[in-house]
Amino acid sequence: xxDYGKFFxxxxxxxxxxxxxxxxxxxxxxxxxxxxxxxxAADTFPTEDIKRxxxxxLDKYGTKALxxxxxxxxxxxxxxxxxxxxxxxxxxxxxxxxxxxxDVCSRILLDPGDIVLSKDPTYLGALQSFAAYRAKVMxxxxxxxxxxxxxxxxxxxxxxxxxxxxxxxxxxxxxLVRKARALDxxxxxxxxxxxxxxxxxxxxxxxxxxxxxxxxxGSFSKIFAPGFRLGWIIGPEELLEQIYVCKQSLDLCxxxxxxxxxxxxxxxxxxxxxxxxxxxIYRRRRDRMLxxxxxxxxxxxxxxxxxxxxxxxxxxPEGMDTVEMYDEALSKGVAYVAxxxxxxxxxxxxxxxxxxxFIAEEKMEPGVKILSEIIKGRL
Amino acid sequence: xxDYGKFFxxxxxxxxxxxxxxxxxxxxxxxxxxxxxxxxAADTFPTEDIKRxxxxxLDKYGTKALxxxxxxxxxxxxxxxxxxxxxxxxxxxxxxxxxxxxDVCSRILLDPGDIVLSKDPTYLGALQSFAAYRAKVMxxxxxxxxxxxxxxxxxxxxxxxxxxxxxxxxxxxxxLVRKARALDxxxxxxxxxxxxxxxxxxxxxxxxxxxxxxxxxGSFSKIFAPGFRLGWIIGPEELLEQIYVCKQSLDLCxxxxxxxxxxxxxxxxxxxxxxxxxxxIYRRRRDRMLxxxxxxxxxxxxxxxxxxxxxxxxxxPEGMDTVEMYDEALSKGVAYVAxxxxxxxxxxxxxxxxxxxFIAEEKMEPGVKILSEIIKGRL
Numbered sequence: 168x169x170d171y172g173k174f175f176x177x178x179x180x181x182x183x184x185x186x187x188x189x190x191x192x193x194x195x196x197x198x199x200x201x202x203x204x205x206x207x208a209a210d211t212f213p214t215e216d217i218k219r220x221x222x223x224x225l226d227k228y229g230t231k232a233l234x235x236x237x238x239x240x241x242x243x244x245x246x247x248x249x250x251x252x253x254x255x256x257x258x259x260x261x262x263x264x265x266x267x268x269x270d271v272c273s274r275i276l277l278d279p280g281d282i283v284l285s286k287d288p289t290y291l292g293a294l295q296s297f298a299a300y301r302a303k304v305m306x307x308x309x310x311x312x313x314x315x316x317x318x319x320x321x322x323x324x325x326x327x328x329x330x331x332x333x334x335x336x337x338x339x340x341x342x343l344v345r346k347a348r349a350l351d352x353x354x355x356x357x358x359x360x361x362x363x364x365x366x367x368x369x370x371x372x373x374x375x376x377x378x379x380x381x382x383x384x385g386s387f388s389k390i391f392a393p394g395f396r397l398g399w400i401i402g403p404e405e406l407l408e409q410i411y412v413c414k415q416s417l418d419l420c421x422x423x424x425x426x427x428x429x430x431x432x433x434x435x436x437x438x439x440x441x442x443x444x445x446x447x448i449y450r451r452r453r454d455r456m457l458x459x460x461x462x463x464x465x466x467x468x469x470x471x472x473x474x475x476x477x478x479x480x481x482x483x484p485e486g487m488d489t490v491e492m493y494d495e496a497l498s499k500g501v502a503y504v505a506x507x508x509x510x511x512x513x514x515x516x517x518x519x520x521x522x523x524x525f526i527a528e529e530k531m532e533p534g535v536k537i538l539s540e541i542i543k544g545r546l
Numbered sequence: 547x548x549d550y551g552k553f554f555x556x557x558x559x560x561x562x563x564x565x566x567x568x569x570x571x572x573x574x575x576x577x578x579x580x581x582x583x584x585x586x587a588a589d590t591f592p593t594e595d596i597k598r599x600x601x602x603x604l605d606k607y608g609t610k611a612l613x614x615x616x617x618x619x620x621x622x623x624x625x626x627x628x629x630x631x632x633x634x635x636x637x638x639x640x641x642x643x644x645x646x647x648x649d650v651c652s653r654i655l656l657d658p659g660d661i662v663l664s665k666d667p668t669y670l671g672a673l674q675s676f677a678a679y680r681a682k683v684m685x686x687x688x689x690x691x692x693x694x695x696x697x698x699x700x701x702x703x704x705x706x707x708x709x710x711x712x713x714x715x716x717x718x719x720x721x722l723v724r725k726a727r728a729l730d731x732x733x734x735x736x737x738x739x740x741x742x743x744x745x746x747x748x749x750x751x752x753x754x755x756x757x758x759x760x761x762x763x764g765s766f767s768k769i770f771a772p773g774f775r776l777g778w779i780i781g782p783e784e785l786l787e788q789i790y791v792c793k794q795s796l797d798l799c800x801x802x803x804x805x806x807x808x809x810x811x812x813x814x815x816x817x818x819x820x821x822x823x824x825x826x827i828y829r830r831r832r833d834r835m836l837x838x839x840x841x842x843x844x845x846x847x848x849x850x851x852x853x854x855x856x857x858x859x860x861x862x863p864e865g866m867d868t869v870e871m872y873d874e875a876l877s878k879g880v881a882y883v884a885x886x887x888x889x890x891x892x893x894x895x896x897x898x899x900x901x902x903x904f905i906a907e908e909k910m911e912p913g914v915k916i917l918s919e920i921i922k923g924r925l
Contacts, residue, residue, distance in 0.1 A: 169758050171784040174698055174732055176679075177657050182791045188617055188798075209609035217612070217803075221600035230588035233596070233771035238567055263642055263775065264797040278556050295795040300555075319553055353553055379548050392612035394802035396642065405550040412561045416674040418643040419567075422801050423773035424596075 200534030203502035206525035244430035265386035265398030288509035320353035327476025330520035359386035364475035365450035463539035579913030582881035585904035615802040623809035644765035644777030667888035699732035706855025709899035738765035743854035744829035842918035
């Protein structure tokens with residue numbers, strides 16, 4: 168028997184397992200009432216477009232679409248993104264998923280012991296990435312001046328935060344930029360949901376407010392399909408240059424065929440047509456979800472009312488424990504993700520994240536009903 | 547003006563730029579006689595199969611092919627690989643390119659100052675990856691006993707080494723395994739070319755000889771198409787488990803649509819049919835390349851005679867310098883990669899790597915002729 172433990176890097180004990188991915192590993196979510204995954208609705212996927220574009224890409228680009236590509240990403244896709252968001256081509260790097268965007272930003276910026284300031288609660292995959300580099304994550308508000316020296320960047324999801332579904336106000340954005348400038352910090356603006364807004368008005372991105380210090384992460388997962396694992400980074404060229412060099416050793420280049428598909432999908436207007444459909448489906452599901460919570464949830468329970476994105480966040484009466492409650496829920500056919508997983512210190516055990524985009528519409532009411540009964544049974 | 551330098555991780559100064567990728571950034575290789583890239587021939591890409599399979603995958607797997615997938619990879623693809631190579635499913639992890647395979651092995655195993663033992667010369671992308679983790683690379687033969695304690699793994703490309711095109715003999719494989727067992731080291735067996743053999747008999751893989759300590763990296767780039775960025779790792783479950791957790795934070799999962807394409811391509815027998823075609827094209831090109839070298843190269847020049855893969859390695863008379871010669875070659879319309887880039891210590895400046903798979907056949911003779919004239923002019 169070999170002892171493998173002795174081979175591992177000193178980083179390995181800091182690796183965090185995603186409780187969400189562990190749920191997926193064990194349970195077939197499509198078989199139950201699942202509010203767990205951060206999955207888009209399958210009926211928003213442009214299957215027919217993809218069929219058509221697969222042929223079109225091979226006809227139009229030939230074997231170039233199947234060969235190795237540039238590390239920065241395929242020029243055609245970078246151009247479409249640069250045009251859509253009004254930035255120069257030199258400020259666009261394609262990533263193999265926006266999770267890779269988080270990883271590569273962490274990789275070039277973080278050393279063990281460094282501090283990342285984050286909105287709290289925040290995206291689990293980002294917490295995993297920061298932990299893997301042995302950085303310490305602190306809630307944005309908690310920083311003391313003596314610690315500021317080890318802080319490298321601020322991580323935020325300004326639009327429809329995962330898990331809370333909340334959107335930063337203009338005043339909060341301005342305050343964030345002020346703080347970043349005062350402390351001279353980079354801002355990593357994670358923006359996978361921004362285009363999926365179904366009510367209210369869009370506010371400026373952090374990148375637009377502080378382009379000199381913001382790495383803005385975009386994603387095709389919620390506006391095209393997550394099965395393609397494509398995202399992008401818009402940021403200052405000096406930072407992108409190191410990301411480019413780093414990405415050479417990560418995977419040489421993003422998937423080329425998929426990039427041409429995305430370029431044609433976004434460039435031809437098919438993306439905007441499909442996004443309109445997606446938004447109307449999600450708006451309906453959010454409204455339904457909010458009315459079901461209204462109908463079934465007991466007094467003392469509260470929840471956020473998102474204007475976009477995939478999630479809302481439920482707060483149960485003080486003292487309840489959604490981690491402990493999870494097995495009962497699963498045994499009764501309902502899955503969610505405990506809210507405490509998204510808090511830097513694992514607190515707020517009386518909260519849960521509810522995704523309302525993946526679940527079939529006819530399962531929403533039974534799901535909420537079962538959940539409310541479990542909660543009532545523990546009041 | 548911001549000073550970005552102060553934000554970077556202590557790893558960043560160790561990042562190596564790939565001279566090969568830098569060549570690609572500046573020169574359109576298809577416009578010249580290029581022996582530079584490690585690119586497969588475009589006429590080996592199964593374009594019609596891919597068109598057909600794109601529709602088939604969407605019809606057969608539906609929106610599952612467009613949704614997030616399991617971190618280990620899509621089960622259908624893992625099963626096809628497990629069957630092809632005779633290993634249990636639990637020993638197969640899909641990677642987003644075999645470059646990611648190298649990166650993730652490095653990520654879980656290496657700390658700054660650790661030693662990787664490598665065949666010398668070796669693959670540049672691997673040297674980049676080891677450098678990015680601030681590991682020290684030492685030629686396999688050079689290890690002294692006092693250094694053995696910091697050695698974590700041995701890195702080898704046993705079949706048709708990049709850049710040399712050489713294949714390890716059975717005796718060399720046995721010696722390697724003996725050494726790894728004596729020093730109790732992991733072996734990372736990088737095997738992107740193994741299936742592309744056009745003469746001679748296949749020898750056992752290192753994984754087959756030492757399954758308890760080998761991480762075997764496979765790739766779809768040379769047997770399907772590199773534009774899909776798909777590879778796999780076969781190895782002990784205890785090591786794969788940490789790779790799985792690490793991969794969650796790298797990119798959540800490999801590209802799902804592409805994985806189903808690869809599963810259908812490999813599982814249906816289309817891969818083997820296409821591989822037969824690829825091998826016969828490459829055999830012809832190798833033979834042509836060898837006869838052109840024979841015809842044009844001056845006395846005192848020698849080269850390897852590969853049984854497979856994409857490269858051969860040219861050694862010029864002592865004192866010549868292929869790094870210095872490169873600008874002249876490029877100005878005359880020929881590109882190659884200087885051999886010294888592949889040596890751990892940057893030595894052997896009188897060598898060059900020649901790829902003979904990407905270049906159009908009619909450009910081979912003019913390319914070799916120009917190259918030989920440059921060499922002769924410097925004798």
